Amino acid sequence: MQRIIKNNEIVDETWHLLPKDFNIDELTNCDDYIVPLQLWRDHSRMLKARDGGLGVWLDADEEAEEIGEDANEFQVIALNFPAFTDGRNYSNARLLRDRYGFKGELRAIGDVLRDQLFYLHRCGFDAFAIRPDKDPYEALESLKDFSVTYQAATDEPLPLFRRR
Amino acid sequence: MYVYDEYDQRIIEDRVKQFRDQTRRYLAGELSEEEFRPLRLQNGLYIQRFAPMLRVAVPYGQLTSRQTRMMAKIARDYDKGYAHISTRQNVQFNWPALEDIPDILAELATVQMHAIQTSGNCLRNVTTDQFAGVAADELVDPRPWCEIVRQWTTFHPEFAYLPRKFKIAINGSVSDRAAIEVHDIGLEPVRNEAGELGFRVLVGGGLGRTPVVGAFINEFLPWQDLLSYLDAILRVYNRYGRRDNKYKARIKILVKALTPEVFAEKVEAEMAHLRGGATTLTEAELHRVAKHFVDPQYKALNDFDKELAELDQAHPGFARWRTRNVRAHKKPGYAAVTLSLKPTGVAPGDVTDKQLDAIADLADRYSFGQLRTSHEQNVILADVEQSQLHALWLELRENGFATPNIGLLTDIICCPGGDFCSLANAKSIPIAESIQRRFDDLDYLFDIGELDLNISGCMNACGHHHVGHIGILGVDKKGEEFYQVSLGGSASRDASLGKILGPSFAQDAMPDVIEKLIDVYVEQRTEDERFIDTYQRIGIDPFKERVYAANN
Ligand code: HEM
Ligand code: SF4
Numbered sequence: 001m002q003r004i005i006k007n008n009e010i011v012d013e014t015w016h017l018l019p020k021d022f023n024i025d026e027l028t029n030c031d032d033y034i035v036p037l038q039l040w041r042d043h044s045r046m047l048k049a050r051d052g053g054l055g056v057w058l059d060a061d062e063e064a065e066e067i068g069e070d071a072n073e074f075q076v077i078a079l080n081f082p083a084f085t086d087g088r089n090y091s092n093a094r095l096l097r098d099r100y101g102f103k104g105e106l107r108a109i110g111d112v113l114r115d116q117l118f119y120l121h122r123c124g125f126d127a128f129a130i131r132p133d134k135d136p137y138e139a140l141e142s143l144k145d146f147s148v149t150y151q152a153a154t155d156e157p158l159p160l161f162r163r164r
Numbered sequence: 165m166y167v168y169d170e171y172d173q174r175i176i177e178d179r180v181k182q183f184r185d186q187t188r189r190y191l192a193g194e195l196s197e198e199e200f201r202p203l204r205l206q207n208g209l210y211i212q213r214f215a216p217m218l219r220v221a222v223p224y225g226q227l228t229s230r231q232t233r234m235m236a237k238i239a240r241d242y243d244k245g246y247a248h249i250s251t252r253q254n255v256q257f258n259w260p261a262l263e264d265i266p267d268i269l270a271e272l273a274t275v276q277m278h279a280i281q282t283s284g285n286c287l288r289n290v291t292t293d294q295f296a297g298v299a300a301d302e303l304v305d306p307r308p309w310c311e312i313v314r315q316w317t318t319f320h321p322e323f324a325y326l327p328r329k330f331k332i333a334i335n336g337s338v339s340d341r342a343a344i345e346v347h348d349i350g351l352e353p354v355r356n357e358a359g360e361l362g363f364r365v366l367v368g369g370g371l372g373r374t375p376v377v378g379a380f381i382n383e384f385l386p387w388q389d390l391l392s393y394l395d396a397i398l399r400v401y402n403r404y405g406r407r408d409n410k411y412k413a414r415i416k417i418l419v420k421a422l423t424p425e426v427f428a429e430k431v432e433a434e435m436a437h438l439r440g441g442a443t444t445l446t447e448a449e450l451h452r453v454a455k456h457f458v459d460p461q462y463k464a465l466n467d468f469d470k471e472l473a474e475l476d477q478a479h480p481g482f483a484r485w486r487t488r489n490v491r492a493h494k495k496p497g498y499a500a501v502t503l504s505l506k507p508t509g510v511a512p513g514d515v516t517d518k519q520l521d522a523i524a525d526l527a528d529r530y531s532f533g534q535l536r537t538s539h540e541q542n543v544i545l546a547d548v549e550q551s552q553l554h555a556l557w558l559e560l561r562e563n564g565f566a567t568p569n570i571g572l573l574t575d576i577i578c579c580p581g582g583d584f585c586s587l588a589n590a591k592s593i594p595i596a597e598s599i600q601r602r603f604d605d606l607d608y609l610f611d612i613g614e615l616d617l618n619i620s621g622c623m624n625a626c627g628h629h630h631v632g633h634i635g636i637l638g639v640d641k642k643g644e645e646f647y648q649v650s651l652g653g654s655a656s657r658d659a660s661l662g663k664i665l666g667p668s669f670a671q672d673a674m675p676d677v678i679e680k681l682i683d684v685y686v687e688q689r690t691e692d693e694r695f696i697d698t699y700q701r702i703g704i705d706p707f708k709e710r711v712y713a714a715n716n
Contacts, residue, residue, distance in 0.1 A: 063403070084199075084202075084325070085202055085285070085325050086325065086407060087322075087323065087324065087325030087326055087327075087402055088402060088403055088407075090321065090322045090323070090325065090402070091322055091399050092403075094322055099437060115186065115195075115199075115203055116324075116325075118321075119319075119321040119322075119324050120321075122321035122322075123321050123322055145178060145182045146175065146178045146179075146182075146319065147174055147178055148171045148174045148175050148178070149319065149321075150175070150315045150318055150319065150320075151319075151320055151321065151443070152441070152442045152443050153321050153322065157442055158442050159316075159391075159442060159443055160171060160315070161445075161448075161449035161452070162442060162446070162449075164169070164171055164452075
């Protein structure tokens with residue numbers, strides 16, 4: 001079972017991340033699922049009616065606006081990094097948190113590595129599915145990389161110039 | 165000059181620790197080459213032909229003598245005794261060992277310096293006019309704005325993994341010496357009719373493979389909104405800039421594809437959410453930063469015109485140097501002096517450790533302990549008393565900085581090219597040298613007058629060849645090094661891109677080609693016309709005919 005970082009701790013994964021080509025008929029009633037955006041678009045009523053937990057995931061080329069005001073329908077929103085150098089989902093994260101007021105778990109999935117964690121956390125991610133070949137305990141260390149930050153972001157709503 | 169407080173200092177010290185650990189993990193095999201690459205690039209570390217190259221940030225070109233001595237020390241202790249001033253006002257070291265980089269960064273941090281975001285697909289070092297704060301034609305001092313933007317760019321969490329690199333330049337004068345129109349974002353502080361301060365904002369300029377002069381998308385952005393507006397532009401770019409093809413990933417391609425009008429609308433839509441938020445700049449912050457850039461303790465002096473004219477009479481060399489390398493200053497009795505790093509036979513922009521120490525010493529004695537680097541790869545002492553100019557000139561001559569060629573044909577902007585760079589199609593430094601040798605007659609050089617000659621070793625355009633009045637580009641022709649010539653580029657206000665003259669030339673033909681171009685200009689010019697003016701009047705054909713004429 002994969003372990004993920006959540007709120008600065010390592011926990012066991014309990015959610016099922018469904019691939020884009022998942023067949024809706026295979027869904028069970030009670031499991032916790034993170035569904036691809038298209039599945040949510042096509043079957044939102046049915047997904048909401050289930051008893052299990054509901055999350056959604058966005059790929060890097062999908063837009064936070066497509067979830068928009070629905071954000072808080074989800075316990076988890078996962079944003080995918082096809083490569084750790086693809087920065088689009090940093091912006092989606094900030095939109096979900098700052099603009100749409102998403103309060104649930106915001107999880108980074110895909111090519112998620114230690115050296116990006118500090119920035120991801122600043123943009124509102126509070127959960128990280130570190131790439132399986134990397135040690136999540138070591139990755140946790142990087143959340144402490146910097147003790148001062150200049151800009152306002154999701155983790156710190158005031159820029160340094162309003163705090164110094 | 166901005167001085168760090170404990171916060172600024174902690175940030176760069178945290179970075180040293182972080183990069184030391186990243187380097188350790190890379191050397192221990194815990195980080196793959198591919199994983200380490202963006203990390204080292206965001207710390208100015210390229211792996212190139214012979215050794216890593218470390219690019220140290222010189223924020224908007226400002227250095228203290230103490231920092232300059234540190235550059236000398238690093239050149240001596242970790243490199244082969246020299247450094248290189250880059251076309252983005254930074255300092256580059258061509259031979260450090262990877263293992264030493266964390267120690268170099270630790271040394272830099274002791275003098276409030278770093279290599280943060282000097283390469284990689286991120287927000288880069290902000291650049292400006294090398295005469296900021298002292299220029300006679302300045303409207304607004306851009307330096308406080310540069311520092312405010314620098315802090316905003318530093319480890320911006322949302323924009324650390326952009327589609328491509330991102331460069332911001334700020335100009336505050338009547339002339340644009342910062343080439344803002346060929347930057348991803350160009351900013352120009354201006355005042356409206358009510359006397360309020362704001363910015364003209366340009367986006368989508370750039371050189372490289374697809375050179376573009378950018379478009380102004382906002383004629384007056386209130387200064388309080390500056391950082392929010394930058395957030396908005398960068399957010400649009402981060403989300404919609406192309407990531408499938410690195411040659412189409414710069415913001416200029418996005419702006420072109422959308423049109424500047426539509427791009428501006430998207431930025432405005434984003435601003436509707438951001439305007440008035442916590443990132444809105446405060447007067448308190450502006451003052452906190454601006455007080456670092458108040459005038460030094462200038463004396464009340466008069467201009468020294470008569471005495472200088474007499475000195476000119478006595479020393480023609482001094483007179484020549486004064487016309488080219490000394491500029492008017494906003495304060496009576498002062499002048500700004502450019503130290504030429506372009507003597508013939510030295511790679512443009514190269515300085516030795518001894519020269520760096522000498523520059524620091526001169527800055528202490530003649531210019532309040534401060535100096536600047538320029539994107540033309542020279543060094544400036546900005547606050548010299550006119551009565552000291554002669555003494556300074558004598559010392560500059562001894563140190564090899566007095567070549568009176570600023571703005572002339574031999575003040576060549578040149579990238580490292582095939583001698584150092586693994587991406588090069590062709591060498592560039594030897595071309596610069598052969599042209600400098602051909603035009604080593606000072607009277608002739610002066611007679612030719614103002615001329616920007618820029619050389620790049622490949623289409624990445626590190627030497628800004630597109631915006632040279634004469635541009636030279638190294639190209640590869642069946643494995644041999646050739647050079648393509650373009651005419652009519654300009655990086656100043658109303659920037660323009662050069663037009664290709666025709667088929668490319670072999671290396672040894674280059675001095676002749678340049679000489680023929682100059683001959684056409686000298687024959688055709690009217691009084692007081694610069695090369696670029698004549699070119700704009702008569703067009704490219706007369707030049708083409710001369711250079712490609714069958715019988716010469
Ligand atoms: C020797 C190692 C170097 C390498 C491998 C290198 C690589 C590159 C590459 C790949 C680009 C093109 C990026 C693009 O257009 O998107 C570029 C652009 C540029 N480089 Fe370098 N470069 C090197 C050295 C330098 C030096 C020494 C300077 C300054 C003298 C410099 C200044 C620039 C500038 C100003 C641009 C930007 C052009 C623009 O605005 O698009 N580079 N470089
Ligand atoms: S222009 Fe080309 S050859 Fe010159 S430094 Fe840049 S990448 Fe290298």
